[in-house]
Amino acid sequence: MSDLLFEKEGHIVTLTINRPDDRNPLGMKGDGDMFAKAAERINNDPEVRCAILTGAGKAFSAGGNLKAMRDREGDFGAPAVDMREHAYRKNIHKIVRSLWNIEVPMVGAINGAAIGLGNDVGCTADIRIAADNAKFGATFLKVGLIPGDGGSWLLPRVIGWANASRLFFTGDIVDAETAKSWGLVSEIVPAENLMAEARTLAERICIQPPQALRMTKSLMREGMSASFDNIMEMSAGLQAIMQNTEDHLEAVNAFFDKRPPVFTGK
Numbered sequence: 421m422s423d424l425l426f427e428k429e430g431h432i433v434t435l436t437i438n439r440p441d442d443r444n445p446l447g448m449k450g451d452g453d454m455f456a457k458a459a460e461r462i463n464n465d466p467e468v469r470c471a472i473l474t475g476a477g478k479a480f481s482a483g484g485n486l487k488a489m490r491d492r493e494g495d496f497g498a499p500a501v502d503m504r505e506h507a508y509r510k511n512i513h514k515i516v517r518s519l520w521n522i523e524v525p526m527v528g529a530i531n532g533a534a535i536g537l538g539n540d541v542g543c544t545a546d547i548r549i550a551a552d553n554a555k556f557g558a559t560f561l562k563v564g565l566i567p568g569d570g571g572s573w574l575l576p577r578v579i580g581w582a583n584a585s586r587l588f589f590t591g592d593i594v595d596a597e598t599a600k601s602w603g604l605v606s607e608i609v610p611a612e613n614l615m616a617e618a619r620t621l622a623e624r625i626c627i628q629p630p631q632a633l634r635m636t637k638s639l640m641r642e643g644m645s646a647s648f649d650n651i652m653e654m655s656a657g658l659q660a661i662m663q664n665t666e667d668h669l670e671a672v673n674a675f676f677d678k679r680p681p682v683f684t685g686k
Contacts, residue, residue, distance in 0.1 A: 424454050425476070426461065431469040431626040432619065433462050440477025445485045446537050447507070449494050452514025459518040466685055469630045470622040471522055473545055474529035474615065480554070481538030484512070486563065508568065512537065516570040519544035523634045525625050529618035530554045530605060535593065540567075543574040546637065548604065549618055550596040551611035556604060557593035558584070577644060579604050629667035629683040 425436040435458055437444040462468050475481050489496050495507035519526070519541060528545030535557045542548060542556075558575060560567045567575070567588055576584040579602040586592065596608045609617045625633065635658045643651050662668055666686040674681035 422454075423448075423451075424458055426458050428465075428468070431467060431630075432472060432622045433465075433468050433470075434472045434474065437473075437475045437481055440475075440479070443479035443482035443533065444475040444477070444538070445483065446481055446515060446541065447484045447512045448488070449511065452511040452518070455515045455518040459522050463521075463523045466630065468524055469626040469628070469633055470524055471526040472529055472615075472618050472622055473519065473526055473541070474531055474618070475538075477532075479532040479538075480528075480530045480534040481541055482533050483536030483538045483559075484569075489563075512569055516540055516544060516574075520570075523637065524630075525633060525637055527618050527622050527625075529614050530556075530596075531611065531614055533557075533593075535559055537569045537571075540569045540571040540574055543571065543578050543604075547606055547621065549607040549609060549614065549621065550599060550605040551614045552596055552608055553611050554596045554599070554605070554608075555593050556587075556596075556599045557591065558587040559591045559593070561588065562591035627680075627683070629662075629665070629671065629681075630685040631665060631667065632662055635662065 423438050425434070425438050427434045427436070437446070439445060462471055488494060495503055495511065498506060515537075522544075525547070526545045528542045528548035530542055530548055530550040532551065532553060533555045534542045535555070536559050539556055539558055558567055558571055560571075566572075572588075575587065578584075583602045587594070594602075596605065599605045600608055607617070639651070639654060639658060642654060646654070667681075667683045670683060671681045
């Protein structure tokens with residue numbers, strides 16, 4: 421059984437972190453390649469219009485493998501320079517980068533604890549919905565570490581500087597209601613309904629034109645760091661492309677025909 425389940429149904433791919441017995445830890449040797457291959461499959465499949473990311477069992481992901489760190493197992497036993505290269509750049513960071521670079525919209529279905537690296541991974545989703553028993557934390561300092569997995573860039577952009585600072589500097593773990601009030605999640609649902617709600621949301625996304633979905637996500641991501649003028653130039657180019665697609669013509673015709681459009685990705 422894979423440690424990352426890849427299930428495609430219609431236009432939706434569900435990625436499930438599948439180490440439920442240990443609360444879905446991340447950062448084991450090979451995890452970076454595992455997530456990179458899944459992301460590549462999604463990006464290279466024009467039929468995919470949305471992804472869902474979740475965890476098996478009672479946790480989304482409790483974060484990094486503290487036992488391996490304590491016991492200096494694998495790359496965590498290497499000298500600092502080698503650890504930087506193999507444990508982080510080529511493995512843990514590859515997980516986060518791969519998820520961040522998924523081209524289709526991604527819904528995070530946070531089914532339980534999302535702590536440390538698990539919280540960072542959750543922040544790569546474009547929309548997050550949480551089970552009512554979900555918990556969130558950025559507890560790196562509590563174990564003598566820094567937020568070294570991308571969270572120092574991701575989390576302030578999701579919940580703002582002050583709220584991110586509180587999580588990082590105190591090591592507090594917050595419940596789903598607090599997470600929603602901060603904008604970390606947009607919706608809270610009963611745990612037993614989480615995946616059904618995530619799929620309903622994904623299906624609503626999937627009715628949009630697939631090329632426009634990918635381009636809109638790309639434009640929004642660029643907008644997080646690019647200048648206004650650069651985004652306006654990028655927008656002009658992408659909009660000109662979209663105006664010459666069959667999906668655009670279908671949408672306009674459907675509007676005047678007063679019927680739902682059917683998009684093909686052409």
